[in-house]
Each structure stands twice: as C-alpha cells, then as structure tokens.
Amino acid sequence: MENRLRVLRAERSWSQQDLAERLEVSRQSVNAIETGKYDPSLPLAFRIAELFELPIEEIFVSPARRRSGAI
Amino acid sequence: MFAAKWNELTPAQRAHTRRVLWLLLAYAIVLPPLVWIRANTAIAGYIPMLMAVAAALPVLGIFASWGRYLSDERDEYQQSLALRRIAVATNATMGAAVVWGFLQAFGAMPLVEAYWIPLVWVFIQGFQACVSRSRTAEE
Numbered sequence: 001m002e003n004r005l006r007v008l009r010a011e012r013s014w015s016q017q018d019l020a021e022r023l024e025v026s027r028q029s030v031n032a033i034e035t036g037k038y039d040p041s042l043p044l045a046f047r048i049a050e051l052f053e054l055p056i057e058e059i060f061v062s063p064a065r066r067r068s069g070a071i
Numbered sequence: 072m073f074a075a076k077w078n079e080l081t082p083a084q085r086a087h088t089r090r091v092l093w094l095l096l097a098y099a100i101v102l103p104p105l106v107w108i109r110a111n112t113a114i115a116g117y118i119p120m121l122m123a124v125a126a127a128l129p130v131l132g133i134f135a136s137w138g139r140y141l142s143d144e145r146d147e148y149q150q151s152l153a154l155r156r157i158a159v160a161t162n163a164t165m166g167a168a169v170v171w172g173f174l175q176a177f178g179a180m181p182l183v184e185a186y187w188i189p190l191v192w193v194f195i196q197g198f199q200a201c202v203s204r205s206r207t208a209e210e
Contacts, residue, residue: 025146025147025148026079026080026081027079028079028148029148032148040148041147044147
C-alpha cells in the first residue's frame with residue numbers, strides 16, 4: 001500500500017530510527033512500511049496517524065481508490 | 072558495529088538471542104562428554120536414554136525459545152517475518168526430509184541421523200534472517 005510516510009518523516013528531519021522509536025517499532029518495520037513491503041495493522045496505522053496529527057487517509061493511499069483513478 | 076546491530080533488535084529479539092546463546096553454550100558443554108562416554112564406556116539400561124535426553128534438552132530449549140519469542144514480540148512486522156521464516160524453513164526441511172527418506176529407502180543415499188533435520192531447519196531460518204536484514208538497510 002502506497003503511503004506518504006517517507007515525505008512526512010523527511011519534513012520533520014527524522015531518520016527511520018527516530019520514527020521507529022516514536023512508534024515503538026523496529027527500524028526495519030518503518031523501512032518496510034515506507035517501501036510498501038508491509039501494510040501496518042489498523043492499530044499501528046492509527047498510531048502513525050496520531051503521531052503526525054493527520055487522518056489515516058492522508059498518510060495511506062487506498063488501493064481501491066488508486067485503481068479507480070480517484071487519486 | 073555489533074552494538075549498533077544489537078540496538079536494532081527488538082527487546083523480544085534480544086531476549087531470544089540471549090536465551091539461544093546460553094542454550095548453545097550448554098549444548099557445547101554437555102555434548103562432548105556424552106559422546107566420549109558413549110564411545111569409551113559400556114553403558115546399558117536406562118543410562119543411554121538419559122544421555123540422549125540430556126543431549127537433546129538444549130535443542131528443545133531453542134525450540135521453546137522460538138515459541139516464547141513469537142509470544143513476546145510486540146513488533147508486528149518482525150513477528151510476521153518470523154512466522155514467514157518458520158513456515159518456509161518448516162516446508163523446506165520437511166520436504167528435504169521426505170525426499171531424502173525415499174532416496175535412502177531406495178538405496179540412493181546414505182543414512183543421515185534424524186538430529187540433522189532441526190539443524191537444517193535452524194540454518195534455513197538463519198539464512199533467511201540474514202537476507203531479510205540486508206534488504207532493509209536504511210535507504
């Protein structure tokens with residue numbers, strides 16, 4: 001699933017390790033989510049959204065909406 | 072470098088690694104005298120069975136540690152990777168054991184002791200873990 005995690009992290013000048021510590025996950029997890037290799041669970045997606053103070057849909061791109069060309 | 076890698080591990084991974092290292096140390100200490108006793112003394116009765124259990128216990132501990140790790144891991148991505156590694160290693164090892172078993176039954180391959188099976192399983196898992204870590208270097 002595509003997402004804006006890398007951009008949001010870069011805007012705050014955080015490394016993957018910085019973000020991982022804030023989310024209490026491993027750096028590999030952040031890397032896997034950023035590169036779209038792993039889709040986080042709903043609780044983790046909410047933690048990410050709360051950390052960036054954004055709605056989930058402004059961070060993660062819905063695959064269905066992307067396919068339909070809505071995004 | 073080792074410290075940096077160690078710090079990248081989750082608390083559950085660190086605990087699991089510590090447990091496995093202690094168990095491997097126990098295995099390295101327990102096994103040589105047992106092998107020596109078996110080769111150089113005439114033992115009978117229930118003693119060989121006790122010796123076999125003593126040799127197997129550290130390895131059983133490693134499998135128990137894997138179970139504990141899966142239960143303790145709070146990082147969902149690492150947990151999913153561990154489960155995937157276990158599934159791949161189990162399928163590959165069981166497949167190899169079945170093929171080897173038939174090759175052996177038909178006389179095409181020599182007898183291999185059954186305790187090599189878990190070692191193959193552990194090796195496949197370790198190999199996958201190394202590949203996985205090298206793929207997730209910070210970009």
